[in-house]
Amino acid sequence: MPDFLAASPPSLSMLWESADPSEALARRFRFDSPTAAVSWLSEVIAQHWGRTLDSCERLVISSGNMMAWITVGDRRMIAKWSMHAPVFTRLAAIARLTRWLDQRGLPVSPPQPAQDGSLQLEVDGVSLGLQNVVPGDLLDVSDVTQVRAAGEMLATLHTALAAYPSVVPTAEPPRSGTQLVGNDFRSANILWAGGGISAILDLEEARYERRVDDLAKAAAYLGTRYHDWKPTPPDARDSFVAAYQAVHPLPEDQLDEARAIIAEHVAGWPH
Structure with a gap:
């Protein structure tokens, strides 16, 4: 477990639903606590992006998606993953579209490629993307x-x-x-x-x-x-x-x- 989690575990909330976030975390994502979710994310980022997750401010659940506001090195980033396998192909296509728009000067936050070049990574039964936080x-x-x-x-x-x-x-x-x-x-x-x-x-x-x-x-x-x-x-x-x-x-x-x-x-x- 990353050291920062012991001193400052992330907050957990729902984006728009009235459901209990702890129950949703366990039922939808199979994590028994926010600490467990961030520990898993830290391992994935280390293995597939070759970088260290230094802190996690909050976790937010939206339907079958999870968003984590994190710090990786000197960057504030958002990790977002989905448990819904039927949309994985579409999520990868949206990642490619977002990068294409960024290359043409549109103000988007493009996906940050993993070490193998993946813009949207499929790992442990989820589809996960990583992008920079844009101020505003x-x-x-x-x-x-x-x-x-x-x-x-x-x-x-x-x-x-x-x-x-x-x-x-x-x-x-x-x-x-x-x-x-x-x-x-x-x-x-x-x-x-x-x-x-x-x-x-x-x-x-x-x-x-x-x-x-x-x-x-x-x-x-x-x-x-x-x-x-x-x-x-x-x-x-x-x-x-x-x-x-x-x-x-x-x-x-x-x-x-x-x-x-x-x-x-x-x-x-x-x-």
């Missing part, structure tokens, strides 16, 4: 500057994803009129620092869809984080869509359709 705060939709930057960034992301040369395995394959989109562009997955967007996080929901649908969904859900979801305020939605249009405009008929889809999302919100 979650996007604030009350700040029009941030909202406009988010609209411009979604347009830039759509342009890049349309050019991605590989196919990402999804429930529905590409079809006419669709392209690869992130499908989860919202405050919980967008970091702001230094006067700009510092990172787009978690592309694991990527799918093939029309741009107009992804833009409308993003506009409606832009302000959502993990709890107490509310629709994005109308002024922020308008600023977001206008900023998108300035970079990668939709035809007028699709822009009208986007507004109608946004209205449907908002109307369907629990009141």
